[in-house]
Amino acid sequence: MHPYSLKSSKGAPFPPRPILVVLIAIFGFYVCYISFNQITLENRYEENSGEVQAEIHCRKPRLPHEELRYVHFPKPESYSRGECSCNPVRSFVLVSMQRSGSGWFETLLNSHPNISSNGEIFNRVDRRENISSILQTLDKLYNLDWFTSAAKNECTAAFGLKWMLNQGFMDHHDDIANYLNKKGVSVIFLFRKNTLRRLISVLANDYDRDAKQLNGTHKSHAEILAKFKPVLDVSNLIPNIRNAEKYIRDCLDHFNTIRHMILYYEDIVRNRNALFQVQEFLGVPVRKLVSRQVKIHTSPLPGLVRNWDDVSNKLNGTQYAHFLDGADYVR
Numbered sequence: 001m002h003p004y005s006l007k008s009s010k011g012a013p014f015p016p017r018p019i020l021v022v023l024i025a026i027f028g029f030y031v032c033y034i035s036f037n038q039i040t041l042e043n044r045y046e047e048n049s050g051e052v053q054a055e056i057h058c059r060k061p062r063l064p065h066e067e068l069r070y071v072h073f074p075k076p077e078s079y080s081r082g083e084c085s086c087n088p089v090r091s092f093v094l095v096s097m098q099r100s101g102s103g104w105f106e107t108l109l110n111s112h113p114n115i116s117s118n119g120e121i122f123n124r125v126d127r128r129e130n131i132s133s134i135l136q137t138l139d140k141l142y143n144l145d146w147f148t149s150a151a152k153n154e155c156t157a158a159f160g161l162k163w164m165l166n167q168g169f170m171d172h173h174d175d176i177a178n179y180l181n182k183k184g185v186s187v188i189f190l191f192r193k194n195t196l197r198r199l200i201s202v203l204a205n206d207y208d209r210d211a212k213q214l215n216g217t218h219k220s221h222a223e224i225l226a227k228f229k230p231v232l233d234v235s236n237l238i239p240n241i242r243n244a245e246k247y248i249r250d251c252l253d254h255f256n257t258i259r260h261m262i263l264y265y266e267d268i269v270r271n272r273n274a275l276f277q278v279q280e281f282l283g284v285p286v287r288k289l290v291s292r293q294v295k296i297h298t299s300p301l302p303g304l305v306r307n308w309d310d311v312s313n314k315l316n317g318t319q320y321a322h323f324l325d326g327a328d329y330v331r
């Protein structure tokens with residue numbers, strides 16, 4: 001006779017049927033208890049690791065595959081992104097030069113509720129002393145842990161800064177390009193086509209500042225400019241223009257592989273569609289951008305320098321002659 005046959009209850013050393021039923025019931029309860037505990041444990045784990053869950057959940061914006069590396073879900077240390085924690089954020093840099101309209105352009109960007117451009121963060125020398133201080137600053141910025149008046153925090157969809165070429169951007173171009181590439185940062189280059197205008201504007205601006213320092217009273221820009229018209233160094237004019245243009249070309253070469261768009265001040269002023277393209281590039285809902293800040297002054301060139309005739313003679317007949325005419329004079 002088989003020792004484990006249930007039919008052999010008679011006389012065999014097997015527990016009586018009621019005890020067997022109780023044992024099975026206890027075992028059943030035990031199994032239920034264990035699995036129930038596991039379920040609650042899992043639930044609790046999911047609650048605790050909300051970040052992980054959010055990340056997995058957030059990683060699916062409906063975008064072409066090649067664009068996915070440019071969208072991020074930063075988790076700022078100093079606050080929670082709340083209802084917008086799953087809104088993708090794009091990191092950007094606005095790269096420009098002095099007197100190229102970048103201040104005006106940045107106020108246009110910041111008039112968009114989902115764009116936050118945080119000014120010339122690297123105008124402070126300690127932030128650009130070496131590449132590690134630069135990258136540290138950028139890390140903090142792109143984690144949205146940077147507070148300026150432009151920071152809109154929770155629902156920002158494009159976050160960036162304005163960076164002038166001479167603020168360490170060109171000095172460390174290799175490391176910066178690597179970083180931008182690795183972090184999926186997009187670049188907007190903003191330059192001014194008329195290099196002569198830009199040079200004059202830089203000079204005039206310096207004069208402007210000097211004039212204000214000379215005299216406590218703050219006169220209007222035009223008034224001061226009229227009084228303090230700069231003299232252009234005519235003998236170095238063409239080399240200066242050439243150098244400035246080379247600087248821009250070199251910059252575009254160094255950052256050629258980074259996702260970018262190139263804008264010219266003259267084009268934005270003339271063609272408002274340019275601003276729609278910028279918004280598309282930044283992946284934000286397209287809307288009309290406004291600025292109360294005045295554009296850089298574009299009064300006729302002859303009135304801006306004291307030795308205009310010399311300048312005109314120097315450039316007449318050269319490849320830069322088109323800088324002289326009023327064709328790019330815009331209101």
Ligand SMILES: *[C@@H]1O[C@H](CO)[C@@H](O)[C@H](O)[C@H]1NC(C)=O
Pocket residue numbers: 126127129130132133
């Ligand atoms: C970089 O500059 C910071 C200060 O801005 C300094 O504390 C740090 O030691 C420097 N690092 C290197 C590697 O030189």
Ligand SMILES: *[C@@H]1O[C@H](CO)[C@@H](O)[C@H](O)[C@H]1NC(C)=O
Pocket residue numbers: 084087088113114155156157284285
């Ligand atoms: C833009 O911001 C608004 C609120 O300020 C928010 O409701 C909206 O989701 C944001 N859009 C994007 C694309 O992040």
Ligand SMILES: *[C@@H]1O[C@H](CO)[C@@H](O)[C@H](O)[C@H]1NC(C)=O
Pocket residue numbers: 214215216217
């Ligand atoms: C400074 O202001 C005074 C009074 O407004 C004026 O007389 C003087 O010419 C000014 N100086 C300069 C350098 O503009």
Ligand SMILES: *[C@@H]1O[C@H](CO)[C@@H](O)[C@H](O)[C@H]1NC(C)=O
Pocket residue numbers: 312313316317324
């Ligand atoms: C440029 O030079 C030509 C002749 O050399 C002259 O006729 C013309 O008026 C000059 N243009 C300007 C803007 O000075």
